[in-house]
Amino acid sequence: MQTFSVPNIRSKKTILALGAESAGNFSIFKNGIIHFSQNFGDLLKEVNFTKYETELNKYLKNKKIKPDVILTDLHPDFKTTRLGIELSKKYKAKHIQVQHHIAHIFSQLGKNMIISNFQFFRPRRTSLGLAISKQFSNSNVQIPNLFYGIALDGTGYGTDGKIWGGECFAISNFQFFRPRRTSLGLAISKQFSNSNDKIFKQKMRIERIGHLENQIMIGGELAIREPARILISILDKFSIFNFKFSNNDKIYKFKNKKDFIFHFxxxxxxxxxxxxxYNQLEQNFNCIETSSTGRILDAVSLLLGFCKNERKSKHQATYLLEINSSAPYTDLKPKINIIKNNSILNTTFLFEYLIKNINKDKKRLAATAQLYIAQGLHEIIKKHSLVIPAEAGIQKSSKLPPIILSGGISNNKIISQYFSKQNKKAGISISETPAIPRGDAGLSFGQIVYYLGF
Structure with missing residues (x-):
């Protein structure tokens, strides 16, 4: 177990966080210390889950730990969620579920605050009577009363029952106004209701300001193993399907949309x-919506020929896309739609671009697709920062607040280097230490940090 001292936290509660499922680990907070376990691997494998549960129970028994609060993922079917329910009854502890991507973001926020030894300050009052949230700083870093979090991964259960995975959040200690249109035509997105403490505590406002366009996973989780299923659903959205395009000097024309899709x-x-x-898609039978970055990059990798229609390991298709990337093209700009006061990065538009340019350098197209996601999510944040209410007490600046990058896909070099560059432009240095993984292996740490109210 790794241990991390948490400064200025006086909570007397003992907190157990059980993490997620694909890279199982657990964390315990007691007497100002976070105890962070090893990664037990994919808990869907019974041998891994047995070891995880055995080591957890052994640690609780040997250290005589009786948790007051047990934190689990929001997904109701995770093994760790079901275990959390059992343990909460055993220890008569309060069971709280933390949304997957919020935990990802807070794992990286906590990593910066705790492991990188940044000074931690308590809230204070401004001349406007508004509290400035807890912040940490050294000569290079300061997290003010607003920061942005991006979570990029394969799958995570959302508060709307859909599968999330390409998310932008604004996290603050003030309340954003209700959705409205500004003189710039930009909508302030609808904030989360945090009245249900099973999802969000009330110490902070956590607002989902945007995400990748929802695409359809035909057959649900089967689309994770077969990227062609999600490619079919994306191509079905094309408004124009009977255009000509050339590939290796051959001209293709299609009579109808189905012939067009089948070609790929x-x-x-x-x-x-x-x-x-295709009939399953049309009938919407066992079709699940997802904003997952992983599923989009899997489909890009398949379309460009870097992976097969199979999954031998986690993030395999995305990894093959990344290592086969070169210099991106610069003629693709993010297309962002405002839907129900939420900023949506249009990924169907990305695939239209890829199809129309399919005869170009595949390695450059691969890099272009990854950069499109990074630039698009960054654009969502920039637009949101323009409409921060004056009552927040934040001085207007050409520089953006800090952006915390998290989730397994955020290890992608093109995406991570892009956001590192943007933070540096704003004079912000974010810790890159791997001590707390960005992916699911760091999730229990993030659940603890979130609960403590950072």
């Missing part, structure tokens, strides 16, 4: 198999 997946499915999948 016929290496993986027979015509009959494709018809079954």
């Amino acid at each position: 997946v016929k290496k993986y499915y027979s015509r009959n198999q494709f018809e079954l999948l």
Whole structure:
């Protein structure tokens, strides 16, 4: 177990966080110390879950730990969630569920505050009577009463019951105004209701300000193993399908949309198999919406020919896309739609670009797709920062507040280097130490940090 001292926290509660499922680990907070366990691997494998549960119970028994609060993921079917319910009954502890991507972001916020030894300050009052949130600083870093968090991963259960994975959050100690239009035509997105403490505590405002466009996973989790399923659903959204395009000096024309889509997946499915999948999509049978960055990059990797329609390891398709990337093209700009007062990065538009340019350098197209996601999410944050209410007590500046990058896909070099560069432009240095992983192996740490109210 690694241990980390948490400065200026006087909570007398003992807190147990059980993390997620794909990279299982647990954390315990007691007497100002966070105890952070090893990564037990994918808990869907029974041997890993057995070891995880055995080591957890052994640690609780040997250290005579009786948790007052047990934190789990929001997903109701995770093994760790079910275990948390059992343990909360055993110890008569309060069970609180923390949304997956919020925990990701707070794991990285906590890493900067605790492990990088930044000074931690308590809230104070401004001349406007508004509290400035807890912050940490050294000569290079200061987290004020507003920062942005980005969570990029494969799957995480959202508060709307959909699968999230390409998320932008504004986290502050003040309340954003209700949605409205500004003179710039920019909508302030609807904030989360945090009246349910199973999801969000009331010490901070956590607002989902934008995300990747929702795409359809045909067959649910089968689309994780077969990226062609999500590619089919994306191509089905194309408004124009009968255009000509050339590939290796060959001109293609299509009579209808189905023929167009089948052209790109016929290496993986027979015509009959494709018809079954397409009918399933049309009937919306076992089709799940997702804003997952992982699923988008998987589909890009498949379209460009870097991966097969299979998944032998986690993030395999995305990794193959990354290592086969070169210099991106510069003619693709993010397309952001405002839907129900939320900023949505249009990923269908990305695939339209890729199809129209499919005869170009595939390695450059690979880099372009990854950069599109980074630039698009950054643009969402920039637009949101323009409409921060004056009552927040934040001085207007050309520089953005800090951006915390988290989630397993945020280890992607093109994406992470882009945001590192943007933070440096704003005079902000974010810790890159791997002590707390950005992915699920650091999630329990983030659950603890979130609960403590950073």
